[in-house]
Amino acid sequence: MASLKTLQNRLHSIVAEADDKRERFPKAAVNAWLHDFVLEMDELCRLPSFQTYAKWPLNKLVKGCKTPERRLIRKIASDFRRFGARLHRKFTKLTNDYDVPVHLLPADTTKLIAERFWKDLANPADYFRPQRGFTLTKLPSVEKRIMAGMNVFANPFLRPIGDYISRTLKVRIELIKELLKEEVRNAREAIGIAPRGWASILMTYQSEIEDIEIDCNTLLAMCFMGEEYALRNACIAVTQTYFEFHQKPRTGWLSVPGYFPRRGGILGQLLVDRPEFGTLDELCDAVNIVTDHFGGTSGRHTEYERKIETIPLVVREDPPMLYWGGNRINIAWETKRLRWKFMWELAMAATSGRSISERDIYGDDEVGDTTFSQLKHRVAKLLNRSTLQEKIVSGSEPDTYRLDLSPSEIFIIR
Numbered sequence: 001m002a003s004l005k006t007l008q009n010r011l012h013s014i015v016a017e018a019d020d021k022r023e024r025f026p027k028a029a030v031n032a033w034l035h036d037f038v039l040e041m042d043e044l045c046r047l048p049s050f051q052t053y054a055k056w057p058l059n060k061l062v063k064g065c066k067t068p069e070r071r072l073i074r075k076i077a078s079d080f081r082r083f084g085a086r087l088h089r090k091f092t093k094l095t096n097d098y099d100v101p102v103h104l105l106p107a108d109t110t111k112l113i114a115e116r117f118w119k120d121l122a123n124p125a126d127y128f129r130p131q132r133g134f135t136l137t138k139l140p141s142v143e144k145r146i147m148a149g150m151n152v153f154a155n156p157f158l159r160p161i162g163d164y165i166s167r168t169l170k171v172r173i174e175l176i177k178e179l180l181k182e183e184v185r186n187a188r189e190a191i192g193i194a195p196r197g198w199a200s201i202l203m204t205y206q207s208e209i210e211d212i213e214i215d216c217n218t219l220l221a222m223c224f225m226g227e228e229y230a231l232r233n234a235c236i237a238v239t240q241t242y243f244e245f246h247q248k249p250r251t252g253w254l255s256v257p258g259y260f261p262r263r264g265g266i267l268g269q270l271l272v273d274r275p276e277f278g279t280l281d282e283l284c285d286a287v288n289i290v291t292d293h294f295g296g297t298s299g300r301h302t303e304y305e306r307k308i309e310t311i312p313l314v315v316r317e318d319p320p321m322l323y324w325g326g327n328r329i330n331i332a333w334e335t336k337r338l339r340w341k342f343m344w345e346l347a348m349a350a351t352s353g354r355s356i357s358e359r360d361i362y363g364d365d366e367v368g369d370t371t372f373s374q375l376k377h378r379v380a381k382l383l384n385r386s387t388l389q390e391k392i393v394s395g396s397e398p399d400t401y402r403l404d405l406s407p408s409e410i411f412i413i414r
Contacts, residue, residue, distance in 0.1 A: 003040070004287075004290070005295050008287050011287055014033060014280070015284050030272060041238065048305060049305065051254075057163055057166055058127065058165070059330050062165070072215060072218065073121050076173065083209065084112070085114035088114050091110070091183075118176065119135070122165055122168075127164060128256065128267075130152055130167070133168060134172075145175055157170075158171060162234070162236050162240075173219075177209075177213065180212075184206060187205070230289055312324065312405065312410075313347065313391075315413065318414075319334065320340050322343065324386055324388045331383075338361070339379045350403035350410050352407065356401055372399060373399070390404075391404045
């Protein structure tokens with residue numbers, strides 16, 4: 001099997017010879033390279049660290065995630081809906097009480113936003129191909145924007161392969177935000193015919209839309225900034241390539257509800273059939289990044305990766321992570337410090353066959369009689385989708401707990 005480095009060099013040669021003219025595009029060479037590359041990806045997809053980068057938007061942004069990013073998405077969606085509803089009610093009253101020109105009426109658009117005409121700002125089905133993500137409206141101007149914004153071939157921002165979930169999130173947010181801003185501008189013009197008291201109402205609305213915009217910018221910074229963004233975007237791009245061009249990809253590690261790509265999907269169109277879009281260059285950049293990061297681990301795992309695959313429980317101190325049965329338990333432990341301390345102390349004790357007591361967690365602090373047992377139940381509830389919770393059992397001494405694992409079944413990374 002070709003190594004990542006060899007495949008990287010082959011792709012460089014293909015890209016150097018290719019140009020944008022369809023009749024001279026080396027389609028046969030690209031298809032041959034893709035065949036070899038996706039076979040090498042079988043090994044890469046086994047690495048838990050690669051999976052973590054490739055699954056970032058699914059683990060951080062979509063429904064069911066208990067992360068700061070997801071909480072901010074929910075807040076923005078709620079603020080959009082609430083702001084649209086208030087604007088609709090207030091300016092419906094304005095247009096009923098005063099003679100407002102028809103072109104300034106905000107009722108239809110604001111009602112649409114108040115009724116939440118988007119399905120979810122972050123849609124897991126966007127992983128392999130951007131979805132529409134909006135209900136069908138009866139407003140031609142809005143429909144035109146949706147079609148232009150969510151069409152991969154029409155929107156240059158959306159087109160590059162990689163983190164479609166984050167980019168479609170941004171497109172949806174920007175579209176809704178601009179609709180609201182336009183209605184506020186229309187309202188400002190309409191206010192001129194109303195009594196002075198309406199102006200103060202408009203100032204309040206202007207301030208609210210600015211607050212929403214701050215949240216939007218914060219969220220988008222979480223998605224598109226930081227040292228790891230380029231790496232995870234590259235991991236997603238090669239994962240999309242793997243699933244589209246591999247005849248039998250390993251699907252168990254990546255859960256995308258309701259959708260997996262088939263040969264000839266969006267990536268095939270962009271990469272092979274429409275070379276003028278430069279998708280081959282984008283894939284080349286992604287392969288460069290992935291090779292630089294994982295080139296030494298593909299085919300022969302690092303000790304860390306090998307431990308995760310071969311030892312039932314792997315616990316990492318910083319950042320706090322648990323791997324059980326080769327899979328990472330996706331919990332934001334940073335926000336659950338006491339429950340993480342319980343798991344950490346439990347694992348450390350288990351490496352020497354010991355149990356833990358409340359003193360290991362609370363030290364000399366006085367706590368209630370049931371505080372420690374309640375903490376254990378909170379941890380078990382947090383792990384309710386994992387069989388690891390079944391391994392937390394009572395110790396030999398009263399009011400103690402231990403892991404029902406031998407020291408050889410636990411590996412600690414400090």
